[in-house]
Amino acid sequence: MNARETPSSATRVTMIDIARHAGVSKSTVSLVLQASPQVKAETREKVLSSIDKLGYVYNRGAANLRSARSNIVGMVINDLANPFFAELAVGIERVFHAAGYIPFIANTIENPRRQAEVLRSMSEHDIAGLIICPARGTRPADIAALSGLGFPTVLAMRRMGPGFSSVTPDNLRGARRATEHLIALGHRRIAFFGGYADMIAQNDRCGGWRAAMEAADLAIDPGWIIEGPPNRDCGASAIARVLDMDNAPTAALCFNDVVAFGVLSGLERRGLVAGKDFALVGFDDVAEARHTNPPLSTVHVDTASLGERAAHLVLRMIGGDTRPEEFVSDVDLVVRASSGGSIGRGE
Template sequence: MPVTIRDVARQAGVSVKTVSRVINGDGPVREATRQRVQAVIEALHYRPNAVARSLVTRRTMALGLLIADVINPFFPEVVRGVEDAAKVAGYTVLLGNTDEDPVQEERYLALMQERQVDGLVLSGSRAEEEVLRQAADSGFWMALINRAVHHPRILSILVDNADATAQATSYLIQKGHRRIAYLLGPSRAEAARLRFEGYRRALREHGIPFRPAYVVQEIPRIEGGRKAMRTLLALPSPPTAVVAYNDLMAIGAIEAVQEAGGRVPDDVAVIGFDDILLAAYTIPPLTTVRVPKYEMGYKAAAALIDTIKIGRTSPRVVRFKGKIVVRGSA
């Protein structure tokens, strides 16, 4: 029922191959022929079938994009960056939410392979390194956002998690804080590990002893931050400042302080990470580390597409810088 290239060919009195040439603008075609074919294409409202095309060219012009959860305010900007870069290069994006669940991530990875996407962007990846490596070995091109895996077919887009967190921590120390706690993120996340390292490094560099009781791990959401902060406030000598894995936890922490009758930043200073939209609107507005989310998404997709084109990763790691945004919470 739908119009095929064959219909166009018949109607225009040429071979299908000639129609193909007109559509793709390759191979020589006499101008008169081209116009005749073009006219038929428009008359019949013919649209080439991308599925058939992909089967023979072995390219789908599609990118997979796996993120933890679109509703998490960190990801929409990443998604948009990926989408924009993809669009510029003529690629389409297949989206999947993995909920930071390695099982779901693996399932999607397999799905994307079946669907023959030309490359895959992962943000918030929690799969075993071995799984990613295996997919890459089987010929899959990947770009990881905020995760590093060394492999000839894997590209990493990173922020300086450790440095930025160290700076944030140092900022608090310079403000006179000595009892500084850390709200730890998901241990599976490489970014969580690195940020925590930055926190410890800053303490060490300023000669402040590390106190394990000042580190609380929770889910990286508002509720998690609230819960973690309650734990900290119950300590015999509670912290006067808190560095959080991300903004959501930081916001939860602020809420917990205020619930307990304390004031931010007077009683407890709070500093977040990511600079999500919400961060500018809390009470007080959140001091945080701005991460170039859109840019990272854009770069991930753009670099991935280049990589696919030339057939090798180059460069293999792209680093972005986080930047402290001082607002009211610290």
């Protein structure tokens, strides 16, 4: 057998593989391949040894092509089927386009494995920067690994703690205000629909709901918290489930507008009307929210501005300012007919 540690023919060896094997950065491998005098002799030998062992073949033509595309930026979105993330992507793209950058967008459909594959592909194209909406199950260690790939990274919608730049709405405050609105309307049994407990945003939004309930000294039935994928099916099944309870809630806050759309459909199937028979509030205020029947009360997030903020932050980091920044945008409650309250913004 060949002495080289050559992977199977189905796996192409990359500069990242060489960097990991040699214990150096990808940029150091690149300098060695370019015969740069900046690399120490012992480091050069280590890299060349790894190249020989792994059987790496340097494609200079492809390398030159990647260099010519240094104005490409990555946009990794966790759920483009959700209109909220589509609106977020529009805001991101607007800023990058104006700055002369070309967005390379990918949808991970909340799959960490697919996300890893997408990030690997983007790193091989030497993108200038990255905005990522982490898939459910992404760990801080997964994001930390991105810093070793050498491009600025900003998280959108799901923060990962200190040390990572991120842009998010004030989920906890928005959920609390929405729940307080329902309490002010006289509701005492309020449910929370959608999302999973291992999602950071769900923790914040459910936490805001819980904080408002506890502050009003209202009992919380664990059965009123319905976890599930943040989609219409979850909302439809959740409302059907709680309406059959002995102590059925009279109102609900949903993880997002898409879940609330499902609740509207479920109520209609029961011959019930949101805002009259059951009070309902969503979260995000996507464009469709004002056109439902009845129009959906919801927590307004300035989605486009969040996307623009994320893009500007990446551009700042590309320019050399790599200080991490955690930006949390304010939110507003938009009251429409679905909650049965007075029409308007704020409460």
